[in-house]
Amino acid sequence: MQSWYFSEQSYAPAWDEPVSPKVTAPSSLVDPETAHRLLSEYIAECKLADDLGMNIMTNEHHAAYTCMSVSSLMTLAVLATHTRKARLLALGVPIMNRMDPYRVAEEAAYVDVLSRGRLELGLIKGSTFELYMSNSNPVTANARYWEAHDLVLAALKKKDGPISYESDNFNYRYLNVVPPCYQEPTPPIWMTTLSPAMAREAAQRGYVIAITAVARAARACFPAYREEYERVHGQPAPLDRLCYLGQVVVARDEATALERARKLLRFNEASERIDARYINPPGVMPPSENARLLKSGSTTTHRNKTLPDGTPMSNPPTPREQIINHVLFAGTPDQVYNQIKTFYDSVGGFGNLLVQLGAPMGHDEICDSLSLYAKEVMPRLQALTRSYEMA
Amino acid sequence: MQTQASSGTARQIQISGIDIDLWEGGTGRSLLLLHPGDGFDETAPYVAELASRFHVIAPSCPGFGRSGDPAPHMKSVDDLSYFYLDLLDSLDLRDLIVVGFSFGGWLAAEIAVKNTARMAGLCLVDTVGAKFSDPMTRDIADLFSLPLYQHPQLIYHQEKWRQKSYQALSDEQATVLARNHQTFGLFGWAPTLHSRHLRHRLHRINIPTQIIWGAEDRVVCPDYGRQWLKAIAPAQLTVIDDAGHYPQIEQPEPFVRTVEQFVQRCPRS
Numbered sequence: 001m002q003s004w005y006f007s008e009q010s011y012a013p014a015w016d017e018p019v020s021p022k023v024t025a026p027s028s029l030v031d032p033e034t035a036h037r038l039l040s041e042y043i044a045e046c047k048l049a050d051d052l053g054m055n056i057m058t059n060e061h062h063a064a065y066t067c068m069s070v071s072s073l074m075t076l077a078v079l080a081t082h083t084r085k086a087r088l089l090a091l092g093v094p095i096m097n098r099m100d101p102y103r104v105a106e107e108a109a110y111v112d113v114l115s116r117g118r119l120e121l122g123l124i125k126g127s128t129f130e131l132y133m134s135n136s137n138p139v140t141a142n143a144r145y146w147e148a149h150d151l152v153l154a155a156l157k158k159k160d161g162p163i164s165y166e167s168d169n170f171n172y173r174y175l176n177v178v179p180p181c182y183q184e185p186t187p188p189i190w191m192t193t194l195s196p197a198m199a200r201e202a203a204q205r206g207y208v209i210a211i212t213a214v215a216r217a218a219r220a221c222f223p224a225y226r227e228e229y230e231r232v233h234g235q236p237a238p239l240d241r242l243c244y245l246g247q248v249v250v251a252r253d254e255a256t257a258l259e260r261a262r263k264l265l266r267f268n269e270a271s272e273r274i275d276a277r278y279i280n281p282p283g284v285m286p287p288s289e290n291a292r293l294l295k296s297g298s299t300t301t302h303r304n305k306t307l308p309d310g311t312p313m314s315n316p317p318t319p320r321e322q323i324i325n326h327v328l329f330a331g332t333p334d335q336v337y338n339q340i341k342t343f344y345d346s347v348g349g350f351g352n353l354l355v356q357l358g359a360p361m362g363h364d365e366i367c368d369s370l371s372l373y374a375k376e377v378m379p380r381l382q383a384l385t386r387s388y389e390m391a
Numbered sequence: 392m393q394t395q396a397s398s399g400t401a402r403q404i405q406i407s408g409i410d411i412d413l414w415e416g417g418t419g420r421s422l423l424l425l426h427p428g429d430g431f432d433e434t435a436p437y438v439a440e441l442a443s444r445f446h447v448i449a450p451s452c453p454g455f456g457r458s459g460d461p462a463p464h465m466k467s468v469d470d471l472s473y474f475y476l477d478l479l480d481s482l483d484l485r486d487l488i489v490v491g492f493s494f495g496g497w498l499a500a501e502i503a504v505k506n507t508a509r510m511a512g513l514c515l516v517d518t519v520g521a522k523f524s525d526p527m528t529r530d531i532a533d534l535f536s537l538p539l540y541q542h543p544q545l546i547y548h549q550e551k552w553r554q555k556s557y558q559a560l561s562d563e564q565a566t567v568l569a570r571n572h573q574t575f576g577l578f579g580w581a582p583t584l585h586s587r588h589l590r591h592r593l594h595r596i597n598i599p600t601q602i603i604w605g606a607e608d609r610v611v612c613p614d615y616g617r618q619w620l621k622a623i624a625p626a627q628l629t630v631i632d633d634a635g636h637y638p639q640i641e642q643p644e645p646f647v648r649t650v651e652q653f654v655q656r657c658p659r660s
Contacts, residue, residue: 132536139577140466168466277536282576290539290572291565294557297540 001381002240004089004354005049005370006057008267009042009069011035012359015270021065022274023129030065039068041363043082048367050083052374057089057354060126062097062133066271072122073107080115088118091190091210091354094126095148096141097134102175104148105155109181117182122190122210123149129278139283144169151175156186190243193217196224203228203237210243210354214304215326218244218347226348239351239385246340247322248355249330250372260369261319261330263361268327269316272301333376340377341384351385398439399447403457406478410459414449417442420511420654423479423487424449425495427637428534428575429542429568430456437643444651445488450478452498454574456567461577468494468520468578469586472501479509486660490514490650492639493610494575497521497584504592512599512657514650515619517608517636521590522582523618530618531584532610539572548607548635593622598660600626601653603646605634 014029015021046056058075061067069075072090079088088111093104112119125145131138147169154163155177162176181187190208193199199221202209209225211218222242229237247264251257276299280290293299304325306312313321322328329339344350355373357366399416414433422445424431424438431449432438441447452471453461465471475498479487487510491499496518503513519531537545543555557565600623604616613630620628629649634641 135581137466137577137580139573139580168464276538280538282535282539282580283573287566287569287573288562290569291560291562293538294540294565294569295560295562297556297558299538 001350001378001385002055002087002352003373003378003381004055004057004087004352005046006059006091006245006354006356007042007045007358007366008059008061008067008356009039009075010267010270010359011038011065011068012266012270014065015266015360020273020275021270023063023132023278024275025063025065035068038359041366043078045357045363045366045370046079046086047082048370049374050079050086052371052378053085054355054370054374054378055087055089056083057091059091060094062130066267071107073104073111076111076119077107077114080111080118083115083118086118087120088115089120089190090122092122092124092126092192094130095123095152096125096145097127097130097136098148099134099136101148101151101170102155102172102177105152105175105177108152108187109156109177109179112181112183112187113179115182117187119181119183119187120190120208121187122192123152124190124192128281128284129274131281131284132278137283138281141284153186153189156181193221196220199225200228203241204232206233206241208241208243208352210245210352212245212354213247213327213356215343215347216304218326218350222347222350239349242350243352243354244343244347244350245354245356246326246343247328247330247357248336248340248353248369248373248377249328249357249361250333250336250369250377252332252372254331254335257331257335257369258319260361260365261322261328263365264356264358265316265319265322265328266360267358268303268322272303274301333372336373337377337380340381344384349385353381398442399433399449401433401457404482406481407462407474409453409462409474411453411478412451412457414451415447417444417446419445421446421448421484421487422650422654423484423489425475425489425491425498426451426455427493427495428571428579430571435640435643437639437647440643440647441650444647445654448482448484448487450475452574454577455571461574466577467586468497468501469588471498471578472505475502476506485509486511488512488514488650488654488657490516491518492516493519493636494579494584497586497589500589500593500596501586503598504589504595507596507598509660510598511660512601512653513596514601514603514653516603516639516646517605517611517616518602518619519579519584519611520586521593521619521622522585522587523590523615523622529583530611530615533583534610535576535580535583539568545609546636547641548605548609548633549641552635552637552641590622593619594624596623596625598625599653599657601649602626602628603638603649604628604630605636605638605641606630606632607634608636610636 060072162174194217451458496515497520631638
């Protein structure tokens with residue numbers, strides 16, 4: 001099992017302000033000195049993760065108090081020179097909302113060279129609310145995403161001179177990536193999804209898929225991926241093709257862990273506070289689903305609001321409820337290991353765990369949790385997957 | 392919403408390989424209605440009133456109503472305007488008074504700046520489609536930054552229309568509206584509900600033009616309508632009181648009267 005430390009690099013001090021924390025969030029509510037301190041702490045946490053033998057994942061969002069990482073690859077460029085061994089995962093670059101695939105390819109190659117071949121590149125669709133910032137047309141975004149995906153990979157693979165490319169979406173006279181990637185032919189490619197259809201697309205290409213904290217999606221997507229992988233590649237999917245993101249909080253005692261978890265779950269609450277205006281741009285969901293919303297007169301996010309037996313969760317959900325839903329893994333090292341193993345067994349195993357921590361947990365709390373995880377949980381998870389693969 | 396039985400009939404035709412739902416009703420001079428972003432509603436009272444005076448022809452745009460999907464290359468209202476020129480040629484429509492509502496007005500203007508040979512007059516009702524202001528000033532409210540079920544609150548002025556609910560729609564009706572909105576987004580997402588080039592081409596419109604505006608329009612205000620008036624030499628403007636973005640719905644009688652008076656002034660082409 002590979003473990004990847006992940007922080008949203010959020011600006012939690014603004015979460016209590018009576019404004020939407022996304023899209024229209026006024027930047028005047030961000031104190032520059034506090035933001036500097038937080039970003040510095042986030043980098044320090046990543047360096048600790050590297051020292052502890054973990055890998056590192058970064059993400060990217062825009063116009064959001066819940067994430068100050070405006071460029072996944074930019075953060076990794078910083079980390080490339082602050083870390084030694086950690087694999088550096090961009091999960092991901094939202095090429096549906098990044099309007100220039102050439103720049104994406106260049107930045108990826110730069111990070112890969114600077115890190116001496118430690119980049120892993122997630123080419124993802126990105127959040128639908130960010131279509132309002134990129135102005136990428138939501139109705140044609142899916143087709144554009146795949147075209148950008150193909151173009152980024154073509155650019156990274158082409159080493160003997162430029163590509164000329166002319167389509168409705170992109171026009172390049174000379175698309176030429178210098179320096180080229182360190183890894184051949186490209187860094188490993190990842191995708192995120194909650195959709196079995198997308199899981200199959202990733203399986204055909206042999207990519208790693210990551211399910212972001214939605215257990216029912218893992219239960220649907222992992223089998224779809226395995227089936228398609230074996231059909232296309234003629235052998236079972238290795239565990240390292242599958243990944244799950246959880247909020248993983250460890251402490252010496254359960255009470256402390258749950259208190260830390262309560263803080264971390266405030267990220268989920270803040271993330272949910274997105275204005276209904278920006279949740280569902282036209283064309284993202286099929287007309288039949290939008291018809292249902294039209295008649296109901298409401299729009300909601302995709303986050304799960306019930307326990308597996310259908311019981312509504314509390315508002316906001318408690319740590320114990322989120323543990324039941326496998327969004328959160330929290331407790332002593334033994335408890336966290338057992339919670340992860342229970343989920344691992346229920347989905348047939350996976351080879352990558354994204355370990356999310358972040359504000360408003362304090363920096364010391366995050367470092368303590370990371371250290372406990374790395375020393376007392378991670379080795380057992382590594383043994384777990386070794387025994388799976390040997391079976 | 393007040394509805395009534397249809398005063399015409401619909402049929403499917405094919406234009407450039409795309410199935411188009413074409414509604415027709417009435418006799419007399421031909422009015423080509425180009426619907427707004429939420430599609431054509433044959434049961435709206437103004438339609439029957441127009442059909443009692445004119446021969447009303449109302450195609451549903453590709454991607455709207457029961458029409459087929461737009462062709463893959465159709466990504467702008469400019470693209471659509473060529474499709475409609477094909478439609479006019481295919482049906483051999485002549486002496487048309489083209490009446491465009493909001494998005495349909497944008498389409499009507501895009502057609503008219505290219506070719507008015509089959510047109511006797513142009514009627515633009517609370518139209519979108521051109522940008523006159525500086526880059527940091529929106530002329531046109533962003534209808535995509537609002538869930539569809541909240542659109543009545545922005546589109547209408549009268550409270551009874553602003554409280555419109557879609558709860559009682561059948562699944563089929565709601566799916567049609569949702570698809571209409573998706574296609575509206577395809578053509579109008581960015582630049583938001585306008586073409587960069589259109590305001591530079593409006594001077595080419597050389598036929599009688601009637602601009603109609605709801606006095607309380609909050610999608611495009613009457614001052615925006617006055618910019619259209621300045622840009623089109625043969626145009627005149629009528630502002631209808633106690634109406635928002637859809638005066639044809641909120642004030643059908645003065646709306647129809649204005650259209651009728653305009654048509655009487657249009658020489659036969």
